[in-house]
Amino acid sequence: MHVEHLLRDETLGLRLLWAEDTLLEREISGVTVTDLEDPARFVCSGEAVLSGLVWWTPDRDQGRTERFVAGLRSADAAVLLAGEETHGSVPDDLVAACLRHRIPLAAVPAHVMFRAVTDKVYLQQWGELSRHHALPENARTRLSRLAAQGSGPGEVVAAAFAHLGRTAVAYVLTATGRTVAATPGAPALPAAEAAALLASGAGATVPVDADAAPTPYERWHLHLPDPGAAPPRMLQEVAAVLSRCQEGQVRRRAAAHQAADELGALLAGNGADAPALETALRRCGLPATEEHYRVIAADVGARGEGLAGGALAEAVAHAAGAEPTAVGWLPDGTAFAVVPGAAVSLSEAWPLVAACEPAVPLHGGTGAPAAGPQGLAGALAEARYALASARGTAPDVSSLADTATLTSLERLLTGIPAEVRSVYSRTVLGPLLDTRTAGAAPLLHTLRTFLACDGSWARTAEALHLHVNTVHYRIRRTEHFTGRDLSRLADRLDLWTALLCHGAVHPADPGPQPSVPPAG
Numbered sequence: 001m002h003v004e005h006l007l008r009d010e011t012l013g014l015r016l017l018w019a020e021d022t023l024l025e026r027e028i029s030g031v032t033v034t035d036l037e038d039p040a041r042f043v044c045s046g047e048a049v050l051s052g053l054v055w056w057t058p059d060r061d062q063g064r065t066e067r068f069v070a071g072l073r074s075a076d077a078a079v080l081l082a083g084e085e086t087h088g089s090v091p092d093d094l095v096a097a098c099l100r101h102r103i104p105l106a107a108v109p110a111h112v113m114f115r116a117v118t119d120k121v122y123l124q125q126w127g128e129l130s131r132h133h134a135l136p137e138n139a140r141t142r143l144s145r146l147a148a149q150g151s152g153p154g155e156v157v158a159a160a161f162a163h164l165g166r167t168a169v170a171y172v173l174t175a176t177g178r179t180v181a182a183t184p185g186a187p188a189l190p191a192a193e194a195a196a197l198l199a200s201g202a203g204a205t206v207p208v209d210a211d212a213a214p215t216p217y218e219r220w221h222l223h224l225p226d227p228g229a230a231p232p233r234m235l236q237e238v239a240a241v242l243s244r245c246q247e248g249q250v251r252r253r254a255a256a257h258q259a260a261d262e263l264g265a266l267l268a269g270n271g272a273d274a275p276a277l278e279t280a281l282r283r284c285g286l287p288a289t290e291e292h293y294r295v296i297a298a299d300v301g302a303r304g305e306g307l308a309g310g311a312l313a314e315a316v317a318h319a320a321g322a323e324p325t326a327v328g329w330l331p332d333g334t335a336f337a338v339v340p341g342a343a344v345s346l347s348e349a350w351p352l353v354a355a356c357e358p359a360v361p362l363h364g365g366t367g368a369p370a371a372g373p374q375g376l377a378g379a380l381a382e383a384r385y386a387l388a389s390a391r392g393t394a395p396d397v398s399s400l401a402d403t404a405t406l407t408s409l410e411r412l413l414t415g416i417p418a419e420v421r422s423v424y425s426r427t428v429l430g431p432l433l434d435t436r437t438a439g440a441a442p443l444l445h446t447l448r449t450f451l452a453c454d455g456s457w458a459r460t461a462e463a464l465h466l467h468v469n470t471v472h473y474r475i476r477r478t479e480h481f482t483g484r485d486l487s488r489l490a491d492r493l494d495l496w497t498a499l500l501c502h503g504a505v506h507p508a509d510p511g512p513q514p515s516v517p518p519a520g
Helices: 003-007 063-074 092-101 114-132 137-149 153-167 191-200 232-269 274-283 308-320 349-354 373-393 409-413 418-433 440-452 457-464 468-482 489-502
Strands: 015-018 030-033 047-051 079-083 105-108 171-174 179-182 204-207 220-224 292-299 326-329 335-340 363-366 399-402
Touching: 003 079, 003 114, 015 092, 030 114, 030 232, 047 114, 063 092, 092 105, 114 232, 137 153, 137 232, 153 179, 153 232, 171 191, 191 220, 191 349, 204 232, 220 232, 232 274, 232 326, 232 335, 232 373, 274 373, 292 308, 292 373, 308 326, 308 335, 308 349, 335 373, 363 373, 373 399, 409 489, 418 440, 418 468, 418 489, 440 457, 440 468, 440 489, 457 468
Parallel strands: 030 047, 047 079, 079 105, 363 399
Antiparallel strands: 015 105, 171 179, 171 220, 204 220, 292 335, 292 363, 326 335
16 A cells, blocks of 8 residues: 555544655555654554544744654654644644654544554555465454454464364463463463573464554564464464554553543642542542552653553563553653552562663563552652662663662662752761861771771771771761761761762772661
8 A cells, every 4th residue: 555545544533734745655564653753763664554543732942843744754664643632733844854854644533543553554455465365264364354353363373273173282472471362271481481481492483463563572473382383474464463463452551641641740730639540540440449459650861761651561561460550750751650569579570571682771660568448648759769779870781670679878868869869968977078177088088997896996996007096087077077077876877878879889898887776
């Protein structure tokens, strides 16, 4: 199907806004639906791109329009189909940007469903593919019907391989090894084992139009442990139908993400009343009377902008299975998830998800289970603090932190922004950090050793190979510069905290840590 064929289809009613004749002759390779501000990484060459223009608002930086269209140009998209439902019409600056970047642009009337456009393209491609098929006629007919009905991957896989009996075992796997669907009777395939099979290339594996998935973590693969169980052309046919299944799921999840974003805004505001929270939970498909919930926060940093939501959704899918979950974005751009129940563990799934994009560090945080809806805001605060701790501890290494692991002052401080820790250390240590202060370095080293030795003069002198009187002199000088009294426990703790914030104390340092007597 060429661009002009799609635009001339009267059943769709698409309205051409700009194009050149040569661009209309281009063949469409597929369809991608996206509302990401930078769609480049998720669009394949030659694809028609459907966008509801949710990312565009008249009162925001119009540089977003330029970035969006430039992304389509760099991905070599065939045409942009812009929906009119969100704003009533296609914005003028979008038309101008498409003209600059030579991207054909057509408007999709508000009454036309995006699915009608994708079905038109893929049913045409399915008809072309069927001339070179490997599936029996009855199986092909049934798959075509299932695809048009929006059936799930389980039904498609069962129907595709039914004529082979029990000799063919097939799985639909995500890139992280999670089983999305399998032929009836197929043995369970642990996620770690499945991920290893995909990485090694064992068996027969066909990507399921990977760019139709919103993020690399959620890409589907059709996998057969026995490469001789089905003809390669048959697998390609089945994968083509599965790609439509996944695109349908992506579109249906868009509304769920919007509901989750609204829940996130309520929790981040920390002022929602009980009825509002219960309503928001129900809109997400979650029970509003659950005894416990788990809240998880995730971030991938600037290198993986836009990927955290998909990574978190995939990790939660591993842990929660078919249970309802809510995954969305907080107002500050942090991805978050709410999962009913207290016994939800992501420890096994997290490294599998992170391994899909090893160059993008995936950080996550969670805390104690929330006690009912009213505990969600506090649980979110815990999760965000644990996330900050994971980022601060190892910014370039994927990790998942839990507030339950913050069992020392040093670990607790990792959740405080580095800028705040730096200000605290400079304020408390003062001249000891100033190279212009005479003897600052020896005084700082003596203070660190003195506190590590629990304030013992003799042990400090022994560790530093100094006379005890010299230690006394240096500590008096330290007290003078800092205004602290090292005979007081509170002042010792303040100074030790400042040393930790400054990075003058490391886990690998020999010697004891300062002890604090138990309360009472």
